[in-house]
Amino acid sequence: MDQIEIFKALSNKTRLQILGWLKEPELHFPEQPNADFENVGVCVGQIQLKSGLSQSTISEYLSILQRADLINSTRLGQWTYYKRNKEGLKKLSNIINTEL
Amino acid sequence: MDQIEIFKALSNKTRLQILGWLKEPELHFPEQPNADFENVGVCVGQIQLKSGLSQSTISEYLSILQRADLINSTRLGQWTYYKRNKEGLKKLSNIINTEL
DNA sequence: TTGGCATATCGGGAAAAGTCGATATACATT
DNA sequence: AATGTATATCGACTTTTCCCGATATGCCAA
Secondary structure (H helix, E strand, C coil): CCHHHHHHHCCCHHHHHHHHHHHCHHHHCCCCCCCCHHHHCEEHHHHHHHHCCCHHHHHHHHHHHHHCCCEEEEEECCEEEEEECHHHHHHHHHHHHHHC | CCHHHHHHHHCCHHHHHHHHHHHCHHHHCCCCCCCCHHHHCEEHHHHHHHHCCCHHHHHHHHHHHHHCCCEEEEEECCEEEEEECHHHHHHHHHHHHHHC
16 A cells, blocks of 8 residues: 555545544444444444535545555445554554654 | 644655655765754755755745654755654654554 | 435535746855 | 855646535345
């Protein structure tokens, strides 16, 4: 993954917030039936609701974050759940500490 | 300093390169008379030369990086020298590790 | 198999960033 | 004081990003 795409993904208030929310889902989202935060993450609809932006915008933002390896998705039935990608975040931390 | 401005500053190939160059100036720039890399950094002209972009663009890029607290400047005579801002970079590393 | 949700993709208009050349400013030398 | 050099700022144009509404797709239930 290109470093620049990672930083671009992070250069937006809403996307940054989403990552923060996904760090502690219990704190930011209501209980979900049949889908545990730890395993699958949070579904798009909840994230959209919390963000206040349009459905299409949030869907796009999530895919930007995913392309940057900052989150990943699981499809369950008609829902898509997103959660933090710990690997990717660690890699980012590494870049900061070794290359900049 | 706004987090978003930090990530925006990093969302550009040349600016990212500049930070990399400033991490090991001896490796990327010729010896400078009367100005030690460690103390004051590297002067704008050298950075511009290496980047291949126009003088105005590099001057602007440097100020973007500076506003993001990623580098800082020292004026010596008619030259401005820029070097890494270790504080700011540490703060960034902290953001990544605690907020995302 | 039709209808209803949840999500993704597409097309577009407005705002921001990338980049330049020209010009201004600041300092140093003559 | 006048000139030369280093850097900063300005104005303009092009490309990218921000968001939206509309439409498509995928999955489920009746």
